[in-house]
Amino acid sequence: MAKTEGQKLEEKLCYKIQNIGMERPEDVEKAMAFCEGYKEFLDHAKIEREAVRETIRMAEENGYKPFERSKKYKTGDKVYLDNRGKSIILTTIGKRPLDEGVHFNIAHIDSPRLDLKPNPLYEKEELAFFKTHYYGGIKKYQWAVTPLALHGRVMLRDGRAIDLDLGEKPGDPVFVVSDLLPHLAQEQVKRTLADGIKGEELNVLLGSTPIADPEVKQAFKLKVLSILHEMYGITEADFLRAELTMVPAQHAVDIGFDRSMVGAYGQDDKVCAYTALMAELETKKPEYTTVTALVDKEEIGSVGNTGMSGDMLLHYMEDLAEAEGERVRDVLRASLCLSADVNAAFDPTFPDAFEANNASYMNRGPVLTKYTGSRGKSGSNDASAETMQRVIKYMDDENVMWQIGELGRVDLGGGGTVAMFIANMDVDTVDLGVPVLAMHAPFEITSKLDVYYTYKAFKAFNK
Structure with missing residues (x-):
């Protein structure tokens, strides 16, 4: 049946979030396969020290070498910096000079x-x-x-x-x-x-x-x-x-008759850490240098020398820039960051906690969270229109399905991420991550399609 003029206008002008399983059923099996490695990572990385050890093992298998200060690297070189065994930074050197900016992916590996x-x-x-x-x-x-x-x-x-x-x-x-x-x-x-x-x-x-x-x-x-x-x-x-x-002590398991979800401890935020890590490992010769940081202490305010309120990332970037004869302030000012952290998935059992038009939903892809904070955006990075345009374009150009959302009703609560600490370094920053049910519980739930499409979003960003 031919579409009416009203339907055509609605299609042209209205925004509608789509369910990945409905629109792209061919990706269900890909998501299932991808999450087998994710579940294994969760079981081997319950605390940040274990996550760093597992990351180093995976990185070295993929050709990463310990970072050396003052060494001049070439396109495609892969390095990592282990910070006290509790946070880690990985980099793939890009084609463009550093003063044109780098692409940051920052996730945390501590959990309640x-x-x-x-x-x-x-x-x-x-x-x-x-x-x-x-x-x-x-x-x-x-x-x-x-x-x-x-x-x-x-x-x-x-x-x-x-x-x-x-x-x-x-x-x-x-x-x-x-x-x-x-x-x-x-x-x-x-x-x-x-x-x-x-x-x-x-x-x-x-x-x-x-x-x-x-x-x-x-x-x-x-x-x-x-x-x-x-x-x-x-x-x-x-x-x-x-x-x-x-x-x-629970290990990661499949949830549901259709095995479409992952149930495990610590998915906030190891789900973003793993997807960002996998995208980083698979990056070969990116346009922009990639910097993937998996950090500690986010759950208690990103404090200390292994958390994002410290200067570890800044010092690393200073070393990277000096080796290239660049000023770190020029590199940071031109950079773009995905603060890779989860959002709360809409829970139909507790609908009053959410504002439905601005909630994130399972099976609709990674969530762009323009701002977090609580009651008046307090303690938040609030991404600019220009930042949103750049990040959305990366995903749309690579046909990555995504959604946008807030963390609950305005006066009910809210939350924080590492985004404001990176933004304070003069880096354009926005949050992107997986919607999670039962966040901060001993057993959290994610959709395998969302996990897989978050990985695809990081791949698009790194490309």
């Missing part, structure tokens, strides 16, 4: 979790526990009765590093925060949801057998210490030199 307190181990009523201090924005009640694994690093007095990863392999024990049974929770259920489990109640159960010696005052705590010493050679004093954390 339960960090151990500096002096964590104690016993109470013949049970042994770790005390924790939660990291990042969490709903505390979601972390109770969730199987947990112990990850992190202990530095021994002699300078040796011991890396822990217990609870992930078949046969490993797991750990847990307990909760009250409903029969005895009449007082607990009167609490607000935010205080259903309080911070000081996030105590991780470790063991229930003692050292069989009546002269020992803390026999249950000592039993745990004896096991840790046998396994890793550590003592209680070594906790004072440690970065240890509890993360969900």
Whole structure:
């Protein structure tokens, strides 16, 4: 049937976000295949140190070499800089001179979790526990009765590093925060949801057998210490030199009868880290030099020398520019950045949290988020019209389906990303990433089509 004049006008003038599965069913199998590698990455990179180690392994397999200051590189050369084992920068040298700008992709590799307190181990009523201090924005009640694994690093007095990863392999024990049974929770259920489990109640159960010696005052705590010493050679004093954390022991899995989604811990923001990394690894001789940074500490404000509020990226760019005889300010001013971070996918179970016309939806591709922040765009980078035009053109020219969205209703909340820190370096910046259901939960959900098309967006940007 021929289109009416009104339909033609509507098609010409109106904006409509399309579902990738409806428009391009041939890409479903491609997305499925791509996400097999993504799931494997998630399982090997639950904390930032592991993500950096896995990234270095993948980078070196693809020809990357450690970055050397003052060395002049040529088009197609690939280098990386490991920053303290907790963040990493990868670069493919482009055809154009640096003073015409570089293309930044910046994602974070830390995720909400339960960090151990500096002096964590104690016993109470013949049970042994770790005390924790939660990291990042969490709903505390979601972390109770969730199987947990112990990850992190202990530095021994002699300078040796011991890396822990217990609870992930078949046969490993797991750990847990307990909760009250409903029969005895009449007082607990009167609490607000935010205080259903309080911070000081996030105590991780470790063991229930003692050292069989009546002269020992803390026999249950000592039993745990004896096991840790046998396994890793550590003592209680070594906790004072440690970065240890509890993360969900669940591995990445397919969700749904159609296996169209990925369920896993830490997809905020390793979904953007992995897609940006894969695009970077596959970049050969780009027009503009690519700089892909996978960074730490975003969940607590991008603080410190491994987070984006520090100067690590600036110093790297200074070294890169000086080797080419350029001024770093000229390079940064001409550059363009995709702050690669997730957005909240529209959840039909909780529609009142969103403004439907400006929400992001699963299976409609990566989300361009012009601004984040909260209540009046506070704490946000607000991308300019010119920046939006350039980034959209890159995707449209390569036929990448995408969408645009905000993070929830205006007065309800909001969130932050690394975008404002890069923009403060005089770089045109906009957020782009995957829509996520149940963001910051111990188990987050993404669409495989969105993951795959986010990778395609980074490929288009790098090209």
